[in-house]
Amino acid sequence: MHFASxxxxxxxPAIADNLARRNGGFVKANGxxxxxxxxxxxxxxxxxxxxxxxxxxxxxAANALGLSAVARPGGVVLCxxxxxxxxxxxxxxxxxxxxxxxxxxxxxxGRFDAASLETAIGLIEDGGLNAGQVxxxxxSQLTEAGTAYDLDTIGAIADVAHGHGVPLHMDGARFAxxxxxxxxxxxxxxxxxxxxxxxxxxxxNGCWCAEAVLVFNPDxxxxxxxxxxxxxxxxxxxxxxxxxxxxxxxxxxxLDLASHANRxxxxxAGIIAARNRFRLAWQPQGNEVxxxxxxEAVDALAEKxxxxxxxxxxxxxxxxxxxxxxxxxxVASFATTDADVAALEVALAG
Numbered sequence: 001m002h003f004a005s006x007x008x009x010x011x012x013p014a015i016a017d018n019l020a021r022r023n024g025g026f027v028k029a030n031g032x033x034x035x036x037x038x039x040x041x042x043x044x045x046x047x048x049x050x051x052x053x054x055x056x057x058x059x060x061a062a063n064a065l066g067l068s069a070v071a072r073p074g075g076v077v078l079c080x081x082x083x084x085x086x087x088x089x090x091x092x093x094x095x096x097x098x099x100x101x102x103x104x105x106x107x108x109x110g111r112f113d114a115a116s117l118e119t120a121i122g123l124i125e126d127g128g129l130n131a132g133q134v135x136x137x138x139x140s141q142l143t144e145a146g147t148a149y150d151l152d153t154i155g156a157i158a159d160v161a162h163g164h165g166v167p168l169h170m171d172g173a174r175f176a177x178x179x180x181x182x183x184x185x186x187x188x189x190x191x192x193x194x195x196x197x198x199x200x201x202x203x204x205n206g207c208w209c210a211e212a213v214l215v216f217n218p219d220x221x222x223x224x225x226x227x228x229x230x231x232x233x234x235x236x237x238x239x240x241x242x243x244x245x246x247x248x249x250x251x252x253x254x255l256d257l258a259s260h261a262n263r264x265x266x267x268x269a270g271i272i273a274a275r276n277r278f279r280l281a282w283q284p285q286g287n288e289v290x291x292x293x294x295x296e297a298v299d300a301l302a303e304k305x306x307x308x309x310x311x312x313x314x315x316x317x318x319x320x321x322x323x324x325x326x327x328x329x330x331v332a333s334f335a336t337t338d339a340d341v342a343a344l345e346v347a348l349a350g
Contacts, residue, residue, distance in 0.1 A: 001306040001343050003268070003330035006174075006287060008307075011244075012206035012257060012334060018247035019208065022239055031055060031238035039242040042249050043214065048187040052215040054224045055241045056233040059173045059211050060089045062199035065227050066213045067136055068097040069197070070167050070220050075100045075135030077169075078120050080112055082144045082314045084171055096231060101132060108316045109282055110143030114156035121164050137161040141189065142174040145314060146265075146288030146329075148181050151193055158194025167196035167220055176205050176258035177286040191216040202248050206257045206334045210244040257334035261287035264332035264341060271345045278348065281313075281320055287332045298326045304347040 002008055010016075027033045040053045056062045063085045067077055075097065079086055081104035085093050094100050105112040105120045117137060124131045139157060142148055149157075158168045170190065172178070175198065179189055190198055196217040202210035215221030228234050235241055248254045265287035272278050278293035290311060293301075298310070311329040313321045321327050330344075 001304075001340055001347065002336075003332065003340075003344065004307040004309055006204040006261065006331050006333035009206070009333040009335040011208040012247075012253070014250070014253060015207055015244050015247045018243045019240055022243035022246075027237075027239045029236045029238070030234055031242075033239060036238055036242045039245050042245070043212070046186055046249060047190065047214070047216075048185070049191055049216065051191070052218065052221045052224070054213040054215065054221070054228060055235055055238055056211050056213060056228060057209060057235070059084075059171075059199060059201050059203065060092050061231065061233050062201070062211045062213050063089060063138075063169075063171055064092040064096040065224070065231060065233065066169055066197045066199050066215075067093050067100065067138065068227055069213075069215070069224050070136050070169075071097040071100055072133055072135040074129075074132035076124055076132050077102050077136045077138055078105050078117060078134060079138040080104065080110055080140065080143065081106050082110055083138060083140055084144060084173070085138060096227070097135075100135060106316060109147045110140065110145030110314065111147060111149055111153070112157075113153060114160045117157055117160050121160070125164075134164060134166050136167050136169050138169040138171060140171040140173075141178045142181070142286045142288065145282070145317075146284045146286050146290060147282070148178045148285045151182065151184060151188060154189065154193040154195065162194060167217065168194055169197045170195045170199065172198045173201035173204055174258075174286060175200055176254050177262055180255055180258045180262055181285045190214075196220055202244060202254070204333070205248075205254060205261070207244045207248055210241050210248065212245075258287075261332045261334050261336065264336040265289050267341050268330055268332060268344065271341070271348060275348050281317065281327060289330045289332070290327060291330065292321050292325050292327050295324055295326045298328055300350070301328075301347055304350065306344060306347050
C-alpha cells in the first residue's frame with residue numbers, strides 16, 4: 001500500500017532497459033551528441049514547435065533555473081500560496097534568481113485566476129521602486145492540490161502576464177498527468193496558451209532522473225546553458241538523460257504511464273468516497289487524492305501498513321478539516337497495482 005508519493009516508485013522497466021542499451025561505446029559528452037540532438041528533436045515533434053531543451057537533474061533545479069533565466073533586479077515571481085516553488089524548495093528559486101522574491105496569489109484548490117493575478121500585479125506596480133518589479137508568473141500543472149488549470153484559464157493568465165511584459169512559467173512536475181486529465185496535447189497546454197517556460201518532469205512518472213527546462217520563447221533562454229553550468233546541472237554523460245526520455249516518449253509510453261496513475265488515483269478516490277469514516281477533501285483530477293478523516297482513523301490506517309502523507313490543509317481549504325480530524329494525501333503512480341488498491345480498500349473498511 002505505497003501511496004506516499006509517486007517519487008517512491010522506481011523506474012519503468014522500458015526506461016531502465018534503455019539505460020543499459022545506451023550504455024555501450026563512447027558518446028560525445030555534455031549533451032552535444034547526435035543521440036542527444038535526436039531526443040531533443042523528439043521534444044520538438046511532441047510539442048509541435050522549435051522548443052529549446054535544457055536537461056537538469058531535479059525538478060527544483062528546473063524551476064529555480066527556469067526562473068533565474070528571466071531574473072530582474074528587485075524581481076518578484078507571482079505564484080499560488082501553496083506552490084512548490086514557494087513552500088517546498090528551500091529558497092532555491094530565490095537563491096538562483098539573484099534575490100528574487102516570491103509573492104503569493106490566493107485561490108481555491110491550488111489555482112488562481114486571471115483577475116486575482118491582475119490585482120496582485122497592480123499592487124506591486126502601484127508600490128513603485130520600493131516594491132520591486134514583477135519578473136514572472138508561475139503556475140503548477142498539476143497543482144499541489146492535485147487539480148489542473150483548464151486551458152482557457154492558462155491562456156487568460158498568460159494574457160495578463162504578457163500584458164505586463166512578463167513571461168509565464170509552468171511547473172510541470174506532473175505535466176503528463178495534467179495532459180491526460182485534460183485530454184489535450186502538450187502544445188495546447190503550453191505554448192499555444194502562452195506559456196513561455198516549462199519545467200518538464202519525467203521522474204515522478206517512471207523515469208530514473210530526467211527533468212528538463214523547456215523554453216518556447218528564445219528571448220528567455222539565451223543564458224540557460226551558463227546558468228546550468230554555474231549551478232552544476234550540465235550532465236557530462238547526458239546520453240543517460242536522453243536514454244530515459246527516448247524510452248519515455250517511445251510509442252506514447254509517457255502518456256500510458258500517466259493514464260494508469262490517474263486511473264489508480266480515481267479508484268482510490270472512489271473507495272474513499274464510499275467509506276463512512278473518511279471523505280474526499282475535493283474531487284481529484286490526476287493521481288493525487290486528498291482525504292479527511294478522524295485522527296484515530298488516520299492512525300489506524302497507518303498501523304495497517306498504508307503509506308501516505310499527513311498533509312497540512314491549504315490555506316483556502318482549512319475549513320474543510322475539523323478539530324479532531326486530519327488531512328492525508330495518497331498518490332498513485334505508474335507502478336500502483338490492482339493489489340495495492342484492493343489492500344487499501346480492505347484497510348479502509350476495517
